[in-house]
Amino acid sequence: MALSLPRPHRVDVQIAVGSVLAGLALWGLGLPMQTDRLLGLNWSLVPLLVLGGAELLRQSMPRTALIIATLALTFDQFTAGNLASVLMFTDIMYAAVVYGTPASARRIPLTTGAITVVLTVGLLAWWQEPEAVLIGVATGIVSFGPAATGVLVRNHREATAAAKLRAEQTALLAEMDRVQAVTAERARMARELHDMVANHLSAIAIHSTAALSLDDERTTRDALAVIRENSVEGLAEMRRLIGILRDAGEDLEPTAAPTLDGLGSLIAGARTNGLDVTLDDGREPEGPKLPAPVELAAYRIVQESLTNALKHASPGLVTVTLTQGPRSLDVHVTSPYGSPAGPRAPGSGAGLVGMRERTELLGGAFESGPVATADGKVWDVSATLPVDPADQGATP
Incomplete structure (x- = not known):
């Protein structure tokens, strides 16, 4: 098998x-490095070509x-020698360390270094x-010097490669x-858009369906009034969202x-849309101020729960309960579970995902689903939001 050289x-x-030409x-000029050697000047061509x-x-x-x-080079010491041979040896010594x-x-x-000493x-x-x-x-210059130089160059190259x-x-x-920040911001804006607009659009869809299906002038006028109110509020919410997305310096600052x-206003709007809602606010009036992210998450969870009740709940009482403890705020919303009596707006499930994401971002716990009670089956939404900054951000 033939030897294959790179x-x-x-x-x-x-x-x-x-180097060989030099x-x-x-050699042609008759310039040896040493005299009185066993072999003459012509023999110096052998190590010269080998080193080449x-x-x-x-x-x-x-x-x-x-x-x-x-x-x-060892053989070269027995000849008249050639300066080019010595220089090639120093270069090969340097390359052996570097490469x-x-x-x-x-x-x-x-x-x-040991040989030199x-x-x-x-x-x-x-x-x-x-x-x-x-x-x-001379021995150190020919052997140790190129090796030490190679070490310095190699270390510099490795440091450069590491940097x-x-x-x-x-x-x-x-x-x-x-990418993670952009994804998180997109998810946040998706939650905001859904929470701000879905409630109003759901009410518009339900009341417009009622207005089209019932041939009653008073019912139609009432439905159109609700549609107009939700349209105006939804437009205001959209403007607020646009204000958040715009760069600073606009004439209109986002609210x-x-x-x-x-x-209170949110509950009143839900009642206007046809829900029977009660609010049990267990927060202490003189208690410490809740962190802004906790208040926003709690508000959005209640808002989305009312929207889901408007779209999916059967007739009955919807209860909203807030309980503030020393380390957490509990949000509890129940609505009758069953087929709605009137028109129904379609749902995508994004609301439950958004509520869960808001809760988990604060390190809280979220649960939702049907629960059997003495008054019948209800849809229960429960969220525990930590109010202590030390507890927020932890995975529940």
Whole structure:
């Protein structure tokens, strides 16, 4: 099976060709690095060409290139030598640290540093001449110097790559936060739109159906009056919603969000639409002010419960009960469960989803469904809303 070598990088080819040509020029000019060696100047071409071939592998096979280069440079010490060969060896040593494995990047500087120290001390002890230090310094420049430079470059590249990765992760997290914020805002506006308009449109649908189905002038006029009232109120609510969506600086400022102080008007409007509603407000008149998100959620839950009762409940009493405890506000709405006697408006189930979402966003508990009582089966809506900020936001 033939050995398949990786294709050398273009830069490696350029370095190899340039280095070999420079070495050939030095050889042609008769400029050796050392004299009185066992082999002459012509033999220096062998390690020169071998090191040129090793340069082709400096990135694709850095470990193999370093082994070949080390053997070639060792052989070069027995020849007249060539400066280009030494420079190619330093480049291959550098590349072995930069492009090699993390283990090689750790071992090579330690190994070359140890060789430099041992060689310097050994030659100094053997020769007992100061020139031995110069040989040790030269060895360190050729081996340890490129390895140490490679470590610095590799660390810088890894730090740059890590910083780039962190930046990409930060950008990804920011995009995820943006998408979540947009989704949450869309869900909030969907709840607001449903809660503000659904009640009025349901009343309009029911009374318009009654006006069309009953051939009675007084009933028709009463139905049209209710339709007009709900149309005007629905239009006002839509304008408020548009005011919220508009940028600041408009001539008309959006009105404040509804609070539990507006429950009386809400109950009165439900009675106008034909519901028999009673309100049992158990809040303390002089008690602490409820947080605005709690008041808004409670108001919307009552509003949506009355809307559902108008659309789906059978004739009977609808009760709204508010109970304020030390740590929570309980909202309880019951309506007769059964087939409505009059016209019925279609429902999509978005109201129950919205009520549950409002409750869970505050860390509360929500339940809805038919319940059997002594007076018959009723549809029961119960929501517990924490009033302590420390309790809000927790998953129930």
